[in-house]
Amino acid sequence: MRRLAVAVLALGAAGAAPPPTLPQSALAVWTPSGWQEWWQSAAAPRHWTAPDPTLAGVLRWRPVADGVSWAELRLAGSGEAWRTRVVVARIDPRRVRLRLDTAFAAGSGRAAWSVRDARPEAVFAVNAGQFLHSMPWGWVVLDGRQFLSPGPGPLASAVLFDTTGAVRWMHGDVVTDSVNRAAIAAAFQSYPTLLTHDGRVPFQLQAPGAGVDLSHRDARLAIGEARDGTLLVALTRFDGAGTAFDFLPFGLTTAEMAALMGALGARDAVMLDGGISGQMLLGTGDAAVRWAGLRKVPLALVAVPR
Amino acid sequence: MFYLKARGHRTVLLTPAHSMSGPEGPNPMRHAPARSFRRAVHSLAVVCLLGAFSVPQGAAGQIGNVGKKARDAAGRAMGGQQQGEAVQFDNVTLELTPARLDQLIKGLRARRAALDGRGGEPSVSALRAQRDAASNAASELRSSNGRDIDTYRDRAYQVKYCRDEAFNEKRNAREEASRNRIMSDPVLLQKFMELSQRAAEAQQRSDTAELLRIQAEADNLYGKPTKADSADVDRKCGRSPTPPPALARLDSLQALEARFGERLRQREREADSLAVAGSGLTTEQMAMGEERAQMYLTQVETESAHIGFTKTEVAALDARREELEDLL
Numbered sequence: 001m002r003r004l005a006v007a008v009l010a011l012g013a014a015g016a017a018p019p020p021t022l023p024q025s026a027l028a029v030w031t032p033s034g035w036q037e038w039w040q041s042a043a044a045p046r047h048w049t050a051p052d053p054t055l056a057g058v059l060r061w062r063p064v065a066d067g068v069s070w071a072e073l074r075l076a077g078s079g080e081a082w083r084t085r086v087v088v089a090r091i092d093p094r095r096v097r098l099r100l101d102t103a104f105a106a107g108s109g110r111a112a113w114s115v116r117d118a119r120p121e122a123v124f125a126v127n128a129g130q131f132l133h134s135m136p137w138g139w140v141v142l143d144g145r146q147f148l149s150p151g152p153g154p155l156a157s158a159v160l161f162d163t164t165g166a167v168r169w170m171h172g173d174v175v176t177d178s179v180n181r182a183a184i185a186a187a188f189q190s191y192p193t194l195l196t197h198d199g200r201v202p203f204q205l206q207a208p209g210a211g212v213d214l215s216h217r218d219a220r221l222a223i224g225e226a227r228d229g230t231l232l233v234a235l236t237r238f239d240g241a242g243t244a245f246d247f248l249p250f251g252l253t254t255a256e257m258a259a260l261m262g263a264l265g266a267r268d269a270v271m272l273d274g275g276i277s278g279q280m281l282l283g284t285g286d287a288a289v290r291w292a293g294l295r296k297v298p299l300a301l302v303a304v305p306r
Numbered sequence: 307m308f309y310l311k312a313r314g315h316r317t318v319l320l321t322p323a324h325s326m327s328g329p330e331g332p333n334p335m336r337h338a339p340a341r342s343f344r345r346a347v348h349s350l351a352v353v354c355l356l357g358a359f360s361v362p363q364g365a366a367g368q369i370g371n372v373g374k375k376a377r378d379a380a381g382r383a384m385g386g387q388q389q390g391e392a393v394q395f396d397n398v399t400l401e402l403t404p405a406r407l408d409q410l411i412k413g414l415r416a417r418r419a420a421l422d423g424r425g426g427e428p429s430v431s432a433l434r435a436q437r438d439a440a441s442n443a444a445s446e447l448r449s450s451n452g453r454d455i456d457t458y459r460d461r462a463y464q465v466k467y468c469r470d471e472a473f474n475e476k477r478n479a480r481e482e483a484s485r486n487r488i489m490s491d492p493v494l495l496q497k498f499m500e501l502s503q504r505a506a507e508a509q510q511r512s513d514t515a516e517l518l519r520i521q522a523e524a525d526n527l528y529g530k531p532t533k534a535d536s537a538d539v540d541r542k543c544g545r546s547p548t549p550p551p552a553l554a555r556l557d558s559l560q561a562l563e564a565r566f567g568e569r570l571r572q573r574e575r576e577a578d579s580l581a582v583a584g585s586g587l588t589t590e591q592m593a594m595g596e597e598r599a600q601m602y603l604t605q606v607e608t609e610s611a612h613i614g615f616t617k618t619e620v621a622a623l624d625a626r627r628e629e630l631e632d633l634l
Binding site: 104146147168170198217248294 | 601
């Protein structure tokens, strides 16, 4: 969703002292033995040090290509998140090549990338970052060259891919002078940061009043990195009535999304553009599975075989 | 229909839409009208099943009456035209009443005016044309000089890799040689321990910038490469090759494209600010209203049921449809 979270970026570190608690909510996951609650706002962890065993126990990873697999979760949450389907992709950057693609429509110049337009050899693709009217927001590095300069903000996160395929994260303002640009093959920025400092939830997501709307629910998309170096990408869809309501703005709050990424085992994580922009491709050819979006985007993270 | 941004290894190949679909079937917004009824029946079956699920004990009170929600959803899906409150409105998702839709359209018009150029500034489409010209010129240059450029880059990479490795080996040797010196000097030892502590902390919080600073300080501690080291590495790896003349031109065109990209983005930021100011909505309310209006237009285009909108909203959106189609 193209939410220009000015408040998130500008006020994240400011504001009055926040009230002590998150809006009341809880999350449960469907298991073979029924629904099991695994997170409560009143007892929300501020530091995720390991995957949540309940969630980890129900994930059934399905490989679709070398280094790429995916699993599904069914969550029950509060309010309009009463049924949320989560598609989780797991990508090993050591076994695929990660790159960023852009596409703009001729004439209108509008953003023009969608999973339908992903390069044929792609084994994974997802819309990356956030965007303005047609241009990506924040820092974009393509083929080792800075395409767009960094965006500011305490809850901005940059995901960097170096020439060996290793992934690095930079949270907060990007100080490009200090980055060894020669080693960066690609990079993009997004917001808000969900997990930083080895699984810590930013204080702005721990309680309201720090510039982030912690009660609004929406369809979400986030990317994170697990402690074993694999990337985790989670896409939520409202699951109330088959696929008919996929794009309704129902889903998790920002704090719940941070919890989901932490519970999946991420140590770093950031939100991507969800809502009608959220889209993901897994696998290739006849074996491919795809979750389409309703809006084309200017930037995509794509994995191709090594 | 699309122009391809061909930049080195990231050429985007826009192929015809694949026939594959996700595990839940094609995007419902793209269904042919004839399938609407079948989908509605499917939805009813699914929500009835969902109604039978047990709700986790601790979350039950907050999740609400699942059966009622399922019935409501089923009723909405069967109704063709959306009935009742399909969306939970909050401070971000506002009901698109005629008055709010009017605010949204005012904002969209303000954005359009800004993007079309004001105060003698070039329009966004003019900036895009300049950016695209630079991009296309770069692509042509790359096409006609691709072999020379790739050969240079391959060789330059090999040389750089060899030199980095060779300097690393020399650095490791200096570290080994310096270890005894540091261990026997309390001041150096203290400094070394401080750096180790800082490095561990930076590693824990993935602070790349700090790690690079620490690396530079450690290099100072161990001693920097000497002229003799550089001469050795030159002999072993050679020097980086001379870049082909086209590369400087390519760099210049790509820098120009990036500058136009920055200008475009700045104009879009300004236009978004004017849109928000013109609408009287917040940034988030404006973005969500725009997104839902786009969703409505997709439903119109695919002749799908207006799922996710109240009757009031559908009436208001129907009345302003042509304006929305023009502005979005």
